[in-house]
Amino acid sequence: MQVSPVTGIDRCVETRIDEGRVESVAASLVSLDEAVDLAEMFRLLGDPTRVRILYALLEAGELCVCDIAAVVDTNETKVSQAMRLLRSAGAVRNRRDGRNVFYRLDDAHVRMLLDLSREHLAHTVGDD
Amino acid sequence: MQVSPVTGIDRCVETRIDEGRVESVAASLVSLDEAVDLAEMFRLLGDPTRVRILYALLEAGELCVCDIAAVVDTNETKVSQAMRLLRSAGAVRNRRDGRNVFYRLDDAHVRMLLDLSREHLAHTVGDD
């Protein structure tokens, strides 16, 4: 990599393919803060267990930890830890009823992403 | 956590809140393989730098590494590594033109997720 003698950082020296377009795109680009928030949300969905849990909730509406573990075919510890993450991120909401704690989706954006991605799965033949 | 004396695994012993619904939801749940694929895709978007890069490409259509680094305000190494990940995952496609390598989005699903998420950003006032 080449370090610019001008700026001192490893970036193309000063030639831009299209300086105007670079500025234009940079101006309309999502801010770093927005990107961090978005990435955080996508990261929630970046784990198979969490994805399945969320799809189970999308389908069932509301499920207790016990049943989530059964549906997703995993243990309660995994579910509990996943729920803590999802809860603190605002993706799900919980409600206690006796010994059971019921979870449900609580984020329209997450719900939308799941919904559309499931459709995408259905339309995908087998190419990946 | 309580280990079931029957099954030996740490799961609610045998009482289900609703056995029928559990089976029903489990039957229509995305498979583990599908969940792994989906999670892998979401994981691509689970990093602020990659998110911004992808949005830059969504906006610009095509950009060289040099300009991507300028737009996203980062160094070429980061961009290169990010592009390798995105490329091997099939999210972007590259084209060489002289000294420059141009990248563009190459995945309809990713494009859709980005598009809808940007709309979501626009509609979000400030609550997160």
Added chain:
DNA sequence: AGTATATCTTCACGTCTGTGCAGGTTTCTC
């Protein structure tokens, strides 16, 4: 009060990930 069930938390461990640095490759220009 005592026990069992459901859920949560803490801790520790192995692995994955993002990052910077240094060097390598390809292409263009002189």
Added chain:
DNA sequence: GAGAAACCTGCACAGACGTGAAGATATACT
């Protein structure tokens, strides 16, 4: 061919992450 520019790769390392074990808490039932 020499040098510069754009891009890529390998390495090392700190930090984050997913996981399981063990114990704690909360609620129900007798």
